[in-house]
Amino acid sequence: MPSDHVKLIYKALGFFVPYLGRLAVQRVAATYHSWTWRDTPDARNVVVVGGSFAGLELVRRLAETLPTGWRVVWVEKNSHLNYSFNFPRFSVMTGHEHEAFIPYDGVARGAPKGIFRRVQDTAVTVTEKQVVLASGEQIDYDFLVIATGSSQPLPVQVVATERDEACHELQGVQSAIRDSQRIAVVGGGAVGVELAGDIKDFYPDKDVTLVHSRDRLMSYFGKRLGQYALVALRDELGIRVLLNERPSMPVQGNMARSASLTFSDGREETFDLIIGCTGQRPNSSLLADLLPVAVSKENARILVRPTLQVQVAEAAADDMRIFALGDVAEHGGPRMARAGWMQSNVVLDNILSMIRGSAPTHTYTPHVFIEGAIKLTLGKTHNVVYAMESDGSDIMVPTRNNRLDLGIKRAWRAYGVQDQFKQFE
Numbered sequence: 001m002p003s004d005h006v007k008l009i010y011k012a013l014g015f016f017v018p019y020l021g022r023l024a025v026q027r028v029a030a031t032y033h034s035w036t037w038r039d040t041p042d043a044r045n046v047v048v049v050g051g052s053f054a055g056l057e058l059v060r061r062l063a064e065t066l067p068t069g070w071r072v073v074w075v076e077k078n079s080h081l082n083y084s085f086n087f088p089r090f091s092v093m094t095g096h097e098h099e100a101f102i103p104y105d106g107v108a109r110g111a112p113k114g115i116f117r118r119v120q121d122t123a124v125t126v127t128e129k130q131v132v133l134a135s136g137e138q139i140d141y142d143f144l145v146i147a148t149g150s151s152q153p154l155p156v157q158v159v160a161t162e163r164d165e166a167c168h169e170l171q172g173v174q175s176a177i178r179d180s181q182r183i184a185v186v187g188g189g190a191v192g193v194e195l196a197g198d199i200k201d202f203y204p205d206k207d208v209t210l211v212h213s214r215d216r217l218m219s220y221f222g223k224r225l226g227q228y229a230l231v232a233l234r235d236e237l238g239i240r241v242l243l244n245e246r247p248s249m250p251v252q253g254n255m256a257r258s259a260s261l262t263f264s265d266g267r268e269e270t271f272d273l274i275i276g277c278t279g280q281r282p283n284s285s286l287l288a289d290l291l292p293v294a295v296s297k298e299n300a301r302i303l304v305r306p307t308l309q310v311q312v313a314e315a316a317a318d319d320m321r322i323f324a325l326g327d328v329a330e331h332g333g334p335r336m337a338r339a340g341w342m343q344s345n346v347v348l349d350n351i352l353s354m355i356r357g358s359a360p361t362h363t364y365t366p367h368v369f370i371e372g373a374i375k376l377t378l379g380k381t382h383n384v385v386y387a388m389e390s391d392g393s394d395i396m397v398p399t400r401n402n403r404l405d406l407g408i409k410r411a412w413r414a415y416g417v418q419d420q421f422k423q424f425e
């Protein structure tokens with residue numbers, strides 16, 4: 001039997017070699033497009049709301065593929081990309097928080113002038129023909145794509161839309177952790193596990209408790225990962241792990257100082273700091289006025305067809321010109337950035353088809369192994385890569401050589417602003 005390591009390399013190559021081939025073709029086509037696209041005064045709008053992992057990739061591709069007569073208008077409230085992958089780490093480790101906010105300057109580099117407009121604002125609602133912004137501006141659309149993701153409180157997401165204030169929020173988490181001795185992290189999903197591991201590894205003298213609702217950590221992944229994480233956190237780092245406990249978060253909120261949790265046996269425990277890592281809330285309210293039926297009553301995600309067009313029972317489905325992708329959409333795939341990247345190809349192809357007058361035929365089928373794979377940190381340098389197939393088989397590859405900054409420079413390179421990263425070196 002090949003080892004998990006070999007299987008991982010084999011699977012990754014099987015996916016990424018053709019993927020890199022497609023990227024090369026896209027680059028050549030983008031260059032040709034930049035020579036041939038013409039700016040016209042009456043260009044029609046494809047509006048994308050949300051500029052994180054899913055929306056950003058789509059905006060970039062639209063700017064290098066839309067035909068003459070069309071342009072992309074991109075609405076994003078933040079001044080920078082919040083590179084949230086690093087937020088748990090930079091909520092504990094000091095001095096790097098500014099690296100987690102990546103400038104958007106590289107997004108449409110190379111695209112023809114006039115094809116791309118960026119609007120830093122919050123979209124508040126949509127009508128049949130317009131997106132309405134908090135500033136009062138109304139933007140016409142022929143196609144609308146909603147990539148508004150989900151909300152989570154600190155330390156998973158910041159409220160500030162400008163970089164300096166956002167850094168300040170992460171610094172506030174760092175100070176709260178540094179100044180607390182007895183800390184509880186509530187929620188043993190990936191965020192809670194990573195955060196608890198970092199707190200204890202960066203501050204070994206603190207008492208850290210991780211509280212999780214189910215009988216194993218990382219309950220949305222296979223058993224093997226949950227067991228591995230438990231051993232790493234509890235036995236190696238010395239974190240107290242309480243399973244099968246679902247205490248209510250204190251009324252003070254998600255980062256509660258000098259607060260208590262009440263456990264299933266009625267016991268109440270006081271902590272210097274309680275940090276909630278209890279999961280996501282989809283940002284689907286944009287559609288609440290226009291298409292309330294398209295918002296799931298169960299989980300508030302936007303219901304989509306396999307073409308990623310918003311699903312409304314009564315509409316002529318093929319004509320639907322509103323799409324949703326990424327964490328805000330009920331797409332059936334993993335809630336991972338990689339899934340959003342894959343979905344952006346589906347949305348792109350379908351919009352281009354519809355512009356040409358054809359039916360949208362590209363459908364999204366999750367590549368669970370690749371899109372759902374996780375690289376989970378378990379303290380400063382220990383991490384584990386875990387991936388599952390749809391038949392339940394899995395691979396797990398631990399390593400102990402993670403970089404402390406989790407290789408954030410690579411992300412700046414991927415978003416075309418590696419030159420600006422030099423200020424941190």
Ligand SMILES: Cc1cc2nc3c(=O)[nH]c(=O)nc-3n(C[C@H](O)[C@H](O)[C@H](O)COP(=O)(O)OP(=O)(O)OC[C@H]3O[C@@H](n4cnc5c(N)ncnc54)[C@H](O)[C@@H]3O)c2cc1C
Pocket residue numbers: 049050051052053054055075076077078082084085086087088121122123124147148149150151156191283286325326327328335336337338339340375
């Ligand atoms: C700690 C952590 C680590 C992770 N690590 C990985 C990883 O290694 N690999 C991986 O594949 N996935 C990872 N994930 C998951 C990944 O971050 C999410 O799946 C991804 O962020 C979803 O992207 P999205 O674009 O759909 O939404 P989001 O990232 O939630 O972004 C939504 C965007 O929309 C904007 N927005 C929202 N509402 C509005 C509005 N009304 N008007 C204007 N703008 C708006 C927001 O400002 C934001 O920029 C991680 C998640 C966390 C929390």
Ligand SMILES: NC(=O)c1ccc[n+]([C@@H]2O[C@H](COP(=O)([O-])OP(=O)(O)OC[C@H]3O[C@@H](n4cnc5c(N)ncnc54)[C@H](OP(=O)(O)O)[C@@H]3O)[C@@H](O)[C@H]2O)c1
Pocket residue numbers: 152156186187188189190191192194211212213214219220245246247248249277278279280335336373374375376377
């Ligand atoms: N390295 C990475 O790639 C990485 C890192 C971080 C996050 N992510 C991804 O980002 C997404 C969000 O992760 P997340 O960890 O924030 O959310 P999550 O996966 O939803 O985990 C949160 C966990 O908290 C539990 N919980 C909720 N309320 C609780 C309570 N009161 N007491 C105890 N436990 C409680 C939930 O259990 P119930 O289900 O029982 O409510 C859930 O298992 C996920 O898709 C995750 O995979 C990826």
